[in-house]
Amino acid sequence: MxxxxxxxxxxxxxxxxxxxxxxxxxxxxxxxxxxxxxVMGTDKDKNGCVLSAGYRWSVLKNDCIRPLEDGYRLNSVQQVEDESPVKSAFVIFDEDKKHAELYLPDTNAGIIMDADGKNVFRKGKWSLHSDKGYSLKQSGQLLFVGAQAVKEGQVTGDEDEQS
Known part of the structure; x- marks a missing residue:
């Protein structure tokens, strides 16, 4: 006991x-x-997208999306040439390819670009060319290129226009 x-x-x-x-x-x-x-994950924007989880509101999709998963990655030309920190832009397209939505680094809102001829989308000073891989220019200066262009060596660092 x-x-x-x-x-x-x-x-x-x-x-x-x-x-x-x-x-x-x-x-x-x-x-x-x-x-x-x-509390993590409480940083929602006005549409209810959780920004800390990588979600952004898409006007084209009318939903919260993760550009990293749903869009095409465009790598910074400076990053490719100088091995600077990774800064990528992302682009998604609507079903009929008449509009593109551009997500720039360090921004939460997308920029809607309209098709302006074959393989070119424009909005203000931005132009997205999609003929041989993707390239994004601001006021005519090449800033971002698609990952495929980097692999194929199309980005050379000189000021000549890439074809």
Missing amino acids: KKPLILLAFSLSLFSCDYILKKQDKGADTDSIGKENV
Whole structure:
């Protein structure tokens, strides 16, 4: 009879010590982090897209999309030539290829571009050429190219127009 009582008392003391230590650790963590609790994934835009998860509102798709998964990647020419940090733009197209939506690095909203002739989309100073791979220009200056152009060596770094 004594053994079960001793075992029960020992078990209760272990559980109470564990409870006290966890309570003290919890207090230490909240002091080091701060008084506000941070909840990931609560940074939604006005359309309900979770920006921290990579979602952006698409006017063309009328839905939250992840440009990284749904769009075509355009790599920065500077990144290709200078091995600078990765900055990519992404582009998606509507079903009839009359409009393109451009997502630039460090922006949350897309830019709607209209087809302007065969294989060219324009919006203001931006032009997207899609004849031999994708290339994105701002005011005539090549800034982004499709990954295929990088693989094939079409980006050379000189100022001559690529054909």
